Amino acid sequence: MKKFILKELKSFKCAFNGIYLALTEAHIIIQIMATVLVIATGYYQNINKTEWLIIAICIAMVIGAEMMNTAIEKTVDYISMEQHPQAKSIKDISAGAVLVISIVAAIIGINILFL
Ligand SMILES: Nc1ncnc2c1ncn2[C@@H]1O[C@H](COP(=O)(O)OP(=O)(O)OP(=O)(O)O)[C@@H](O)[C@H]1O
Numbered sequence: 001m002k003k004f005i006l007k008e009l010k011s012f013k014c015a016f017n018g019i020y021l022a023l024t025e026a027h028i029i030i031q032i033m034a035t036v037l038v039i040a041t042g043y044y045q046n047i048n049k050t051e052w053l054i055i056a057i058c059i060a061m062v063i064g065a066e067m068m069n070t071a072i073e074k075t076v077d078y079i080s081m082e083q084h085p086q087a088k089s090i091k092d093i094s095a096g097a098v099l100v101i102s103i104v105a106a107i108i109g110i111n112i113l114f115l
Contacts, residue, residue, distance in 0.1 A: 022067045041113045046050050051112045058105035065101045069094045 022028045042055055072094040077100050 022070060025070050025075065027066055028063065031066050035059050035063070038109060038113070045113055047112060054108060055112060056085070058108050060100050062098070062105050065098045069098045 023032070038055060038059065042052060047055070071089055076090055080087070
């Protein structure tokens with residue numbers, strides 16, 4: 001049991017290190033700045049509990065997707081820095097996934113905060 005708990009704690013430590021590493025990435029820093037703006041606007045507009053929860057899901061989806069995208073980009077670059085159509089497809093699809101989530105999050109955010 002003790003071994004299991006120690007292993008879980010180590011996994012948590014690695015995951016927190018992942019968050020720390022992500023915070024050094026330009027795209028993530030921009031997402032964090034956007035998040036601060038959204039939260040400030042939420043307070044200003046005095047949105048209700050349900051709206052805060054929906055906003056929280058959107059923020060987590062966008063930042064989580066951006067972190068996954070960064071991990072995929074780093075994996076591709078780690079395997080090879082060589083230019084290759086397959087590497088381009090992988091990175092473009094991954095970036096496209098972030099875009100899809102960001103567009104939906106923006107539509108939801110605009111509806112809750114401004115309409
Ligand atoms: N090895 C590669 N082979 C072919 N095309 C690539 C390759 N690496 C990147 N690209 C193309 O360049 C684009 C930008 O790649 P890059 O790795 O610079 O990502 P980015 O979105 O600019 O993120 P970051 O600024 O974090 O590096 C990719 O979406 C892809 O179209």
